[in-house]
Amino acid sequence: MSATDEKTTLSKAETLIEALPYFQRYAGRTFVVKYGGHAMGDPKAAREFAEDIVLLKAVGINPVVVHGGGPQIGAMLKKLGVESKFVDGLRVTDKATAEIAEMVLSGAINKELVGWIAQAGGKAIGISGKDGGLVTATKVERTARDPESNIERAIDLGFVGEPSHVDTAVIDTAVAAGMIPIIAPIGAGEDGETYNINADTMAGAIAAALGAARLFLLTDVAGVLSKEGTLLTDLSPKDVTGLREDGTISGGMIPKLETCVQAVEAGCDAAVVLDGRVPHAMLLEFFTSSGAGTLISAK
Numbered sequence: 001m002s003a004t005d006e007k008t009t010l011s012k013a014e015t016l017i018e019a020l021p022y023f024q025r026y027a028g029r030t031f032v033v034k035y036g037g038h039a040m041g042d043p044k045a046a047r048e049f050a051e052d053i054v055l056l057k058a059v060g061i062n063p064v065v066v067h068g069g070g071p072q073i074g075a076m077l078k079k080l081g082v083e084s085k086f087v088d089g090l091r092v093t094d095k096a097t098a099e100i101a102e103m104v105l106s107g108a109i110n111k112e113l114v115g116w117i118a119q120a121g122g123k124a125i126g127i128s129g130k131d132g133g134l135v136t137a138t139k140v141e142r143t144a145r146d147p148e149s150n151i152e153r154a155i156d157l158g159f160v161g162e163p164s165h166v167d168t169a170v171i172d173t174a175v176a177a178g179m180i181p182i183i184a185p186i187g188a189g190e191d192g193e194t195y196n197i198n199a200d201t202m203a204g205a206i207a208a209a210l211g212a213a214r215l216f217l218l219t220d221v222a223g224v225l226s227k228e229g230t231l232l233t234d235l236s237p238k239d240v241t242g243l244r245e246d247g248t249i250s251g252g253m254i255p256k257l258e259t260c261v262q263a264v265e266a267g268c269d270a271a272v273v274l275d276g277r278v279p280h281a282m283l284l285e286f287f288t289s290s291g292a293g294t295l296i297s298a299k
């Protein structure tokens with residue numbers, strides 16, 4: 001072996017040893033990972049994501065994946081000539097849109113991810129919030145101030161839901177059988193209707209119900225950025241309120257951070273927003289000292 005080869009081998013061993021305390025500390029704990037639609041486009045990235053998930057499982061951590069698919073729903077709606085509008089990062093969802101969202105999320109995307117996990121040597125089971133009564137949804141209520149009259153008015157988002165009850169039994173059963181649950185963000189209401197749930201919100205509610213050690217939200221930016229574009233590495237719930245009020249965060253970042261705050265306040269140890277486009281981002285964040293992304297914790 002050449003001196004260079006020996007150095008490379010040694011540095012690989014050192015990386016594994018660096019990860020040892022994390023393996024030991026988190027064995028048996030749950031990581032909920034939200035894989036966003038934007039991060040999903042590239043097959044190489046999807047393969048690497050699946051490898052990371054299977055590696056977590058192999059070292060004794062229980063990964064639970066909640067996936068998005070916003071861009072993919074958007075593409076399908078466009079193909080079918082249905083217009084789509086967002087309010088605070090949430091897609092206004094009429095009955096037809098809810099049916100299309102369910103088809104894209106629970107069908108194509110969910111099974112594609114199950115396939116990637118299988119390719120990486122893991123056993124995944126694809127479900128939606130409807131399966132096993134996992135997520136009961138209630139309609140999201142939003143209001144906005146009318147700029148002319150200055151009166152606060154209700155905005156009807158249609159079949160946009162938020163989890164009101166999470167029954168983790170179906171996840172517990174899958175995990176006990178050695179499987180990795182892959183969850184589509186669709187839920188059923190008490191009224192039996194299908195609700196479209198923002199995937200970040202769904203992941204946060206599941207992380208809270210499972211008392212997860214981490215909620216990872218993989219997206220297409222380095223993390224939460226300041227107005228100047230620098231990465232904000234650590235945030236408290238109070239910091240998040242400030243960022244929303246001063247307009248630093250907008251669009252999809254609003255439900256993302258609301259979710260992080262709710263999850264950490266409801267029993268998840270910490271949440272991390274990180275760049276799903278970076279190869280093996282989650283492993284680097286968690287198992288090495290050179291972590292990236294934004295950590296949200298109660299502090």
Ligand SMILES: Nc1ncnc2c1ncn2[C@@H]1O[C@H](COP(=O)(O)OP(=O)(O)O)[C@@H](O)[C@H]1O
Nearest residue numbers: 036037038219220221224225248249250252253
């Ligand atoms: N302060 C901010 N820092 C980083 N991203 C932000 C910020 N404010 C708004 N965003 C937007 O939030 C987006 C991520 O949310 P979203 O589009 O819903 O992603 P995903 O589909 O991965 O869930 C970013 O691509 C960016 O356009």
Ligand SMILES: CC(=O)N[C@@H](CCC(=O)OP(=O)(O)O)C(=O)O
Nearest residue numbers: 037068069070090091197198199
């Ligand atoms: C209510 C609502 O907005 N639901 C989302 C569900 C998918 C999602 O959240 O996907 P990403 O994480 O890829 O954005 C939507 O219809 O786009």
